[in-house]
Amino acid sequence: MLSQIQPHFLYNSLSVVKGLCQTDPGQAELAVDHFSDFLRGNMDSLTMDKPIGFAKELEHTRHYLSLEKLRFPDKLHVVYDIRTTLFHLPTLTLQPIVENAVRYGVTKTKVGGTVKISTRETDTAFVLTVEDNGAGFDPMKHHDDGRTHIGIQNVRDRLARMSGGTLTVES
Numbered sequence: 001m002l003s004q005i006q007p008h009f010l011y012n013s014l015s016v017v018k019g020l021c022q023t024d025p026g027q028a029e030l031a032v033d034h035f036s037d038f039l040r041g042n043m044d045s046l047t048m049d050k051p052i053g054f055a056k057e058l059e060h061t062r063h064y065l066s067l068e069k070l071r072f073p074d075k076l077h078v079v080y081d082i083r084t085t086l087f088h089l090p091t092l093t094l095q096p097i098v099e100n101a102v103r104y105g106v107t108k109t110k111v112g113g114t115v116k117i118s119t120r121e122t123d124t125a126f127v128l129t130v131e132d133n134g135a136g137f138d139p140m141k142h143h144d145d146g147r148t149h150i151g152i153q154n155v156r157d158r159l160a161r162m163s164g165g166t167l168t169v170e171s
Contacts, residue, residue, distance in 0.1 A: 009099070013038075013067045020070070031070055038063040042092070051088035051163050054119065054128070058085065061095045061117070068102050075112025076102060082119050087126040089165065090158040096151040097130045097167075105134025136171045 013035050020028035041060035069076050098115060106113040113133040120127050152169060159165035 009067075012071060016067065016070045027070070031067065034063045034066040038067065045091035048091040052091050053085070054087050054089060054094075054126075055085040057089060057091065057094045058082070058117070060092075061098050064095050064099065065102075065115070072102075072107055072112060076106055077112070077114040079114055079116040080118075081116065084119050084121045084126065086121070087119075088163065089128070090155075090162045093155050093159060094128065094130070096155055100151065101130055101132035101134065104137060105132035108135035
């Protein structure tokens, strides 16, 4: 999980805060609040050995998205269709999936796009869906770019181990 805390995101967020300090101190203060709450959520996750309530994971993801919207105000749009929060999942499950949708989907297109987060309950399961209308990708393709790309597999493994859940990726 520690490897999922991306240094580039931390640096980029601090750069946004620095710029806002000069142009919009009120917005900079709000950004610092989101940044500190995001970091606290990541640090807290390192000691979690059992699933957490979805509402807490969604709050953590909202902090992440608030910071990304400051970086990409005209490119990133977010839609929430949350029909249930009455389930638990491993910590750092939603945020890394949303981060992939932002990094490899929405921000890879000239005009940006939308990330949609939705939940629903069926007779047998809770379904959490993250969708984006970004660039798309081949989920079976091996990325040979010198980076580890373990985020999705890490989420998949923890879902299976901690809550009997599954993760399906489609493009």
